[in-house]
Amino acid sequence: MLHARPSRGFVFGYGMVPLLLATAAAGAGVHVVGLYLEHHSELSTAVTVLAIAFAVALFLVALDGVRGGLEGFYRPARAVVLAMALGLLTLSVVLAAIGAGILVSLVPVVVAVAVPVLAHEFTDGGE
Numbered sequence: 001m002l003h004a005r006p007s008r009g010f011v012f013g014y015g016m017v018p019l020l021l022a023t024a025a026a027g028a029g030v031h032v033v034g035l036y037l038e039h040h041s042e043l044s045t046a047v048t049v050l051a052i053a054f055a056v057a058l059f060l061v062a063l064d065g066v067r068g069g070l071e072g073f074y075r076p077a078r079a080v081v082l083a084m085a086l087g088l089l090t091l092s093v094v095l096a097a098i099g100a101g102i103l104v105s106l107v108p109v110v111v112a113v114a115v116p117v118l119a120h121e122f123t124d125g126g127e
Contacts, residue, residue, distance in 0.1 A: 002070075011069035018062040025055035036102060049096035049105045053089040056109055060085050060116065081119040088112035 002009055029052030035041040036048040043051075064082050068074045088108040096105035 005070075005072070008070050008072065011066065015062070015066035015069055019059065019066055022055060022059035022062045026052065026059055029053075029055040033102070033106070044096075045099075045102050045105065046093060046096040048102060049109070050093050052106070053092050053109055056113060057086055057089050060089075060112070063116070077119075077123065081116055085112040085115045088115065 002012060032041065032043070032048055032051040036043060036045070041048065060082060064078060068078070089112050092105050092108040092112075095108070096102065
């Protein structure tokens with residue numbers, strides 16, 4: 001893609017910065033969940049789930065932004081996929097807030113990460 005459009009190299013290069021920062025934040029969120037599961041945390045379940053859900057949301061938005069910048073256009077279907085993923089992340093926090101266990105609350109986070117991948121593979125993006 002960059003070979004065909006070398007002008008997009010700036011977007012690719014500097015677009016990776018927020019993407020890598022979000023990846024590090026997701027790792028920190030996983031660490032917070034680990035501390036919670038080992039009973040070394042005083043955070044509530046909702047705040048613990050929020051820590052990882054927010055980081056994953058940042059990652060998904062950054063990934064979508066880089067992809068849009070590289071392609072040079074925005075498909076409405078990608079907005080729908082991103083909204084679905086963000087909705088699942090919101091669901092995970094709501095589940096934790098109403099008293100669901102942490103493992104049940106983290107299932108929508110895992111599915112939210114898979115949604116853009118599956119959408120890309122099962123539409124024209126996965127060629």
